[in-house]
Amino acid sequence: MDFTFDWQRTARTGLPEAVLCSAKSSGQLAEILAAARARSARLLLTRLEPAGFAALDDAARAGLDYDPASRTAVLGGPVALSGDDVAVVAAGTSDLPVAREAVRTLAFCGHEALLVADVGVAGLWRLMERIEAIRACRVVIAVAGMEGALFSVLGGLVSAPVIAVPTSVGYGVAEGGRAALSSALASCAPGVVSVNIDNGFGAACAAIKMLGVVSHHGGGVR
Template sequence: MTEPWQPDEAMAAFIELDHDRARRRGYPEAVYCEGKTPGQVRSAALAIKASGTTTLFTRADPAHTKSVLSVLPDARYDEDARMLAWPPDPPAPRGGQVLVVAAGTADFGVAREAQLTAVYLGRAADLVTDVGIAGLHRILARLDQLRSARVIVVVAGMDGALPGLVAGLVSAPVIAVPTSVGYGAALGGVAALLTMLNSCSPGVAVVNIDNGYGAGHLAAQIAAPA
């Protein structure tokens, strides 16, 4: 009997990958795995292998990961980011420095997704963690690092106040990422999202809740070589 995650011809018929994206936009294809069956993701991996297209697989759970690695065994998997990259080696970094800042350890997975996305899109990207505003000295101790970045991604849940604080300290643009971290009134990240959208610090752009990939992609574009 065929395993449930194996693709079939009907499944493959629904897949039309954007193999031309890297030439057209300068950045490669990405496959969002959440909501797809493992078989559909495996069919995408087969198409990617046949074309040789550089690809990121985002929001991959263990079953998705098994499917991808059955076709692309050398793909790099990062458990925290829930991301696979193929080919496994990122391009040599060019352009400006990206800095990803995570308010708390609970925000780490989204921050790691943002960092790896920027890295695989060709940027140098560092990650600073656990510098939320509950201990203000932690972010203030990073001022030199913050001010050396071309663009900063700030990932925060709870009240989502960290991006506005960071933007008030630096000249670089800040990309704010609300996370679904927090108690009941955090509303699954909506409270953080609204705080970020209402930031009184200019120069803050906001992506959707938990969208580390979108933030990392935008950061890579902002930090692209002139």
């Protein structure tokens, strides 16, 4: 066994340890899954490409809920979900893989999310048609590539904290998500914070931490 899993992370931090699959072999993933099954532990796997999922043997795939759109898999079945406390807002359909990673991470941890897709600022009316539903949420995760304008626009329209997720969707000066990341970090809208490029998992974890702080203090701003 060439891994040491942090089985106590949820109890210690409130967040689970997830398995980043992109740099692991199918054999390593099979060992991790077998260890989780031996403990009857639930497990979230991220960045599991369809080819990587297909490379797992039948025993490793058994019982896995795999979602190719988000490249995530869950071992151990679903849990009961709380209400729509988090809105995940994606600028374009090309940003959906990252947005769905956030949604799946939230669901794994027991939080239902409101997914609002294809509301980029090139057609601002699309966002305004959904803005009241977004405003009803306590945390907003904004997912956008290209120039990342959605982050500042949402920051100026909602009272909830906005977690910006720059995506690597774009070309030219926007290639690789650097322009969107710069927009997130340079936003003039107060209350906007940023995670790394394409990090839907990290954004969901930050949202869960924010919700925990609000719940601990018994209130929050709607």
